[in-house]
Amino acid sequence: MDQLLQHLVNATVLGGTYALLGIGLTLIFGIMRVVNFTHGELYAFGAYAVYWLVAAAGVNFFLALPIAIAAGLVLGALVEVVLLRPMRGADIDTTMLVMIGAWIVMQNSEMIVWGGVAKSIPTPFPETPLVVSSISVAWLRLFALGIALLLIGGTYALINHTKLGTAMRATFQDRDTAALMGVNIRAIHTTTFAIGSGLAAAAGALLGPVFLVEPTMGDLASLKAFAIVILGGLGNVTGATIGGFVLALVEEMGAGYISSGYRDAMGFLIIIVVLLIRPTGLFARAERVG
Amino acid sequence: MTKRTIAKPGFTAVLLTGMLATALSAQQPIKIGVIQPLTGAFAASGTYVTNGARIAADEINAQGGVLGRKIELVVEDNKSNPTEAAAVAEKLIVRDKVPVLMGAWGSSLTLAAMPKLMEYQIPMLVETSSSDKITTIGNPFVFRISPPSSVEAIGFAKVIDQLKIAKADFLVVSNDWGLGTADQFGKMFKAHNITVGLVETMAQNAQDMSAQLSKIKGSDADTLIVTTAVEQLTLIFKQAAALGLKRRIITTGGSQVPDQLIEQAGGAANGSSHIAFFAPWNPELSADPARARGFIAEWKKRGYPFAGLTESFRGYDGIRTIAAAITKAGKPEAGAIREAFWNVELTGLGGKIKFAKVGPAGKESGQSVCNVYLVRIENGRVVVPKG
Numbered sequence: 004m005d006q007l008l009q010h011l012v013n014a015t016v017l018g019g020t021y022a023l024l025g026i027g028l029t030l031i032f033g034i035m036r037v038v039n040f041t042h043g044e045l046y047a048f049g050a051y052a053v054y055w056l057v058a059a060a061g062v063n064f065f066l067a068l069p070i071a072i073a074a075g076l077v078l079g080a081l082v083e084v085v086l087l088r089p090m091r092g093a094d095i096d097t098t099m100l101v102m103i104g105a106w107i108v109m110q111n112s113e114m115i116v117w118g119g120v121a122k123s124i125p126t127p128f129p130e131t132p133l134v135v136s137s138i139s140v141a142w143l144r145l146f147a148l149g150i151a152l153l154l155i156g157g158t159y160a161l162i163n164h165t166k167l168g169t170a171m172r173a174t175f176q177d178r179d180t181a182a183l184m185g186v187n188i189r190a191i192h193t194t195t196f197a198i199g200s201g202l203a204a205a206a207g208a209l210l211g212p213v214f215l216v217e218p219t220m221g222d223l224a225s226l227k228a229f230a231i232v233i234l235g236g237l238g239n240v241t242g243a244t245i246g247g248f249v250l251a252l253v254e255e256m257g258a259g260y261i262s263s264g265y266r267d268a269m270g271f272l273i274i275i276v277v278l279l280i281r282p283t284g285l286f287a288r289a290e291r292v293g
Numbered sequence: 294m295t296k297r298t299i300a301k302p303g304f305t306a307v308l309l310t311g312m313l314a315t316a317l318s319a320q321q322p323i324k325i326g327v328i329q330p331l332t333g334a335f336a337a338s339g340t341y342v343t344n345g346a347r348i349a350a351d352e353i354n355a356q357g358g359v360l361g362r363k364i365e366l367v368v369e370d371n372k373s374n375p376t377e378a379a380a381v382a383e384k385l386i387v388r389d390k391v392p393v394l395m396g397a398w399g400s401s402l403t404l405a406a407m408p409k410l411m412e413y414q415i416p417m418l419v420e421t422s423s424s425d426k427i428t429t430i431g432n433p434f435v436f437r438i439s440p441p442s443s444v445e446a447i448g449f450a451k452v453i454d455q456l457k458i459a460k461a462d463f464l465v466v467s468n469d470w471g472l473g474t475a476d477q478f479g480k481m482f483k484a485h486n487i488t489v490g491l492v493e494t495m496a497q498n499a500q501d502m503s504a505q506l507s508k509i510k511g512s513d514a515d516t517l518i519v520t521t522a523v524e525q526l527t528l529i530f531k532q533a534a535a536l537g538l539k540r541r542i543i544t545t546g547g548s549q550v551p552d553q554l555i556e557q558a559g560g561a562a563n564g565s566s567h568i569a570f571f572a573p574w575n576p577e578l579s580a581d582p583a584r585a586r587g588f589i590a591e592w593k594k595r596g597y598p599f600a601g602l603t604e605s606f607r608g609y610d611g612i613r614t615i616a617a618a619i620t621k622a623g624k625p626e627a628g629a630i631r632e633a634f635w636n637v638e639l640t641g642l643g644g645k646i647k648f649a650k651v652g653p654a655g656k657e658s659g660q661s662v663c664n665v666y667l668v669r670i671e672n673g674r675v676v677v678p679k680g
Contacts, residue, residue, distance in 0.1 A: 009536070012502040119336030121524045123557035130560050131536045141535035159332040213526055215557070220334055223498055258504035264467045264494040264502065282339040 004049075005137040006259070012022045012081040014255040015248070016144045018188040018209030022247030024232030026158055026200030026240055033238025036095060036194045041082060042203050043225025046111035049075050050211025050220065051117060054124050064127050066209050068150070075204020076197045083196035088189070104226075118156035121215040147209040154205055155244055158198070164241060171195060175238060203228075211279060226265050230270050234277055236284025245286065249273070295345035312427075316526050321624040322358075322365035325615055326385035327408060327608075328396030332486055333373025336495045338672050339398050340547050341367055342420060342599075346395065346604030348591050348613035356365040359619045366612070369539045371397050373497070382406035386413045392627045393418070395611045400469035401425030412433035416618075416631040420611035421604075423546060424469040425477065428651045428658040435658035436634045436648055440570065440643065442470075442477040445545060449568060449666030456541075456566045460488040464505055464529065466521040467494035474520040474545050490511045495525065499663045502529050506536050513611040523550040534561035543667075544568065551668060551675045552600035561668045569644050569666045575600035575677045580664065588642060610641035626630070634659055 024046065031039045045073070052071035056062040058275045062070070078226050086105055102124070128146065132139040157279050162168040173181040231250050235242025250270045257269030265272075277285055327346055330339035346366055354363045367389045369381035378393070378397045385391050386409065394410070394417040397403045410417050411432060416578040419427060419437040424446060428437055440448070461482060464469030471494065477490045481571035490512050493505040509517060516541050519529060524547055533542070549568040554562045570579045571585075588609055592602055616629075619635045622629035638647045641663075649661030669676045 009507045010504065013501075013507060017501060017503075045514045067446070118339060118340075119327055119332040121337060121527075123527065130534060132537055134537055139535060139537035141531075144535070173297065179585060213530060217336065217499075217524070220500075223500070259508050262494075262506045263508070264496075266498055 008138050010255050010259045011252075012138055012140050013279040014252040016140060016148050018248035018251035019155075020210050020247075021227060021231055022155055022244045022252050023151045023202055023206040023209075024153060025087075025235060025243035025247045027199040028228045029204070029232045029235065029238055029240060030158075030202075030242040031199035032232065033240075034171055035087070035192050037165040037196075038095065038102065038115075039086060039199065040099070040106040040225070041109055042199070042228050043221025043223075044076055044106055044113070045079060045200045045203035045221075046112055046207035046210075046228075047216070047218065047221035048078060049207030050108070050124075050216040050258040051113060051122075051207075051209050052204070053208045054122050054216050057124055058122070064212075065126075067083045068205075071208040072201050076201035078204070079200020080193050080197040082200065083193045087192070087196065091192075093208055103247040110218055110221065117216075117218060119218060123215055126212045138213075141213075143213055148212060150209055151206070154202065158202065158240065161198075167194065183284040227270070229260065230274055232271075233274055234282075234285060236286045239284065239286050242284055242286030246284075249285075250284050295518075304463070305417040320362070323619060324365050324367050324389055324391045325612065326389060326391035326394040326396075327368045328371050328378060328381055328385070328394060328398075328402075329367050329368065329608075330373040330398050330402065331368075331370035334524060335373045335399055335548075337524060337550065337553065338421070338522050339370075339373075339551070339599075341601035341604035342398060342608035342611075344595070344597055344601065345469075345588075345592075345608030346596070346612045347608075348588065348605075349605075350619045352591075353462075353613070353616050359616050360623070360625065362625075363615060364612075364619075367391060371402050373399070376402045376403040378405045381582055382409040382417075383413075386415050387393050390417070391542070393576040393615055393630045395420055395608070395615060398422065399521055400427060400473065403427055405467055407432050407435060407454070407618070411515050413627075414631075415627045416634060418611050418615050418634075420607040422470065423549065426469060426473065428660045429653075431653040431656035432658055433656045434631060434658075436661075437641065438614060438646055438661045438663065439607060440546070440663045440665065441660070442474045442545075444662065445474075445568060445665060446477045446481040447676075449478070449545070449667065450485065450598045452667050453487075456516070456543075457486050458482075458516045458541075460490050461516040461518055462491040462493070462509050462512050462514040463489070463507065464493045464495065464502070464517060464519045466497050466525065467623065468497055474572065476516075478518060488514075495589075497521070497525070499525070500528060503532050503533070503536060506538055507532050508620055509540075510538045514540070516543060519544045520546050522546075526553055530554065530558040530561040530565065534650050539567070547571075548604060550600050550603055551670055552603075553669060555673050555675070556600065559675070563672060565669070566667055566669050568601050569668050571603055572605040572666050572668065573599070573606075573676045574668075574675050577653045578664075578666070578677065579642050580644045581642060584640075585642050606642040610643055610646065611642065613639065614646050 053067045056067035126144040132141045170186045231246040235246030259268040310339045329343045335466040336676045371378035393567035398421045416434045425441045463475045542565040545568045549567045575587035618633040622631035644663040651660045652658045
């Protein structure tokens with residue numbers, strides 16, 4: 004029983020950051036129809052930004068987080084304006100190739116700047132965990148979960164309760180009609196890509212101190228983000244949130260009770276099952292065509 | 294007469310070209326291919342080994358090189374990926390025409406490169422890998438200076454009675470190295486009446502081992518044996534502490550880089566023990582103390598982290614062994630170097646290097662033995678047992 008509770012706690016803590024990763028990717032795909040292969044690199048960028056700020060520049064850890072997220076937003080906007088804006092109207096395969104190129108360039112830049120050796124980010128949190136009866140959890144991970152939930156809530160509010168969110172949703176439903184109604188599609192695209200990238204950078208900034216920071220860290224994150232998005236349904240923010248928690252739960256329980264060697268395979272097994280039963284993902288809404 | 298006047302300059306030209314070619318080849322360095330993980334999951338270790346190899350090469354060149362020629366390391370990154378390891382081995386052999394290789398750090402990486410040695414008949418010195426398979430599958434081009442897991446287990450068996458282990462769990466990286474260690478140590482434990490409990494695995498790029506550690510927390514074993522490189526070990530120590538896992542942790546494989554663990558995992562690494570093959574904290578324990586001191590001094594002079602020494606000595610010993618083989622061979626040719634490996638005898642930082650034949654008859658690989666130490670981390674410092 005204790006072990007089960009510990010597994011559930013682990014899964015919840017991990018699920019929050021998975022959800023954050025998934026939301027960023029699903030937003031960009033849903034609104035822009037761009038398969039964003041740089042998502043994992045934005046995640047790594049967020050982690051390296053915090054590392055640089057805390058370890059090299061001596062910035063306070065709590066201040067470094069928002070700076071890293073803001074830097075992620077700016078970098079995302081830059082990628083959109085420089086790479087994606089000229090590609091508007093190109094088919095999805097072409098943009099995919101451009102994004103794969105950007106992914107490789109970004110990862111290799113990280114390698115040149117930081118070297119291949121993993122870095123550790125110091126944090127102000129105590130090493131001794133929070134212990135409740137026989138369940139323990141690190142303070143840092145609880146903090147990461149809290150911030151992740153806050154950011155997820157913020158993204159929801161932005162999409163559902165603001166004018167910008169309404170414009171984003173209108174663009175998602177029907178780009179041409181939205182444009183005719185006076186929505187500035189260009190600005191929406193840049194904003195969406197920036198927000199998606201900012202969320203990836205936030206996930207990296209939160210998980211970087213929990214794990215280690217290294218140039219290829221984005222690959223696994225990217226793979227998980229794709230899994231979450233497929234699980235939750237492409238373009239569905241609620242789906243991605245639930246998908247994040249489901250993936251974490253499946254991985255944790257799979258590793259705990261079936262076989263730890265197949266931990267990363269568990270998530271993909273679930274995806275196959277979901278795709279067999281509901282090919283559009285668990286929570287996909289019917290999409291308006293034309 | 295006419296004939297002679299035409300033939301003379303022609304003959305001289307041929308002679309000159311011949312002399313020039315000989316002179317040029319004498320000046321051209323002898324290439325040694327080095328395959329290491331410089332990026333990916335094992336980047337830290339691979340970089341240390343490569344830097345150790347460079348120190349050996351510079352030292353040899355400063356003393357006049359080998360066979361009157363300088364040696365040149367051609368370093369390729371296998372990206373911690375077996376497919377890449379095989380590809381770069383082929384590139385080094387075919388394009389750079391190296392007569393001998395050193396690599397490829399991890400067992401799975403080395404095993405992936407090994408068929409290329411058979412295909413092109415090029416010998417390789419294995420400096421780090423510890424899967425027993427490497428020297429037992431019958432590849433006569435392999436010469437290993439790192440101890441296989443079975444030898445490591447025998448070395449560990451000498452101190453096992455003092456540790457009073459009743460039951461041990463394993464957490465190993467799911468590749469040839471980790472699984473081989475669990476297998477060999479498991480056998481040795483059973484022979485010493487120690488119960489083997491859980492055997493948990495993790496992918497080499499996994500970052501969250503909480504699930505495995507939570508499961509281990511529920512077991513009644515008194516000891517946890519962990520096999521993986523320093524990056525994952527750091528995470529395991531941090532996550533074990535976060536889960537409140539209070540257990541004796543012993544790590545194997547010699548790639549723990551204890552000082553980096555202390556720096557990155559902090560207090561979480563206190564109380565853990567590590568099987569190491571070189572003890573830079575006390576160079577007097579080395580098979581060649583004077584050389585060990587010189588190597589440590591040069592390492593520091595180049596600004597490399599002290600932590601890397603437990604890994605870099607492998608590259609240093611490896612290149613010195615290869616240079617000794619080339620000298621014995623008398624020419625930088627693959628076949629001659631391979632034969633010469635059997636006659637090499639030198640004192641490395643990790644122990645006396647001399648290859649014994651292991652594996653199936655007629656296709657034996659070379660295996661040398663190495664020192665084994667069990668060091669402890671106490672209050673943020675590495676403690677080395679005497680002797």
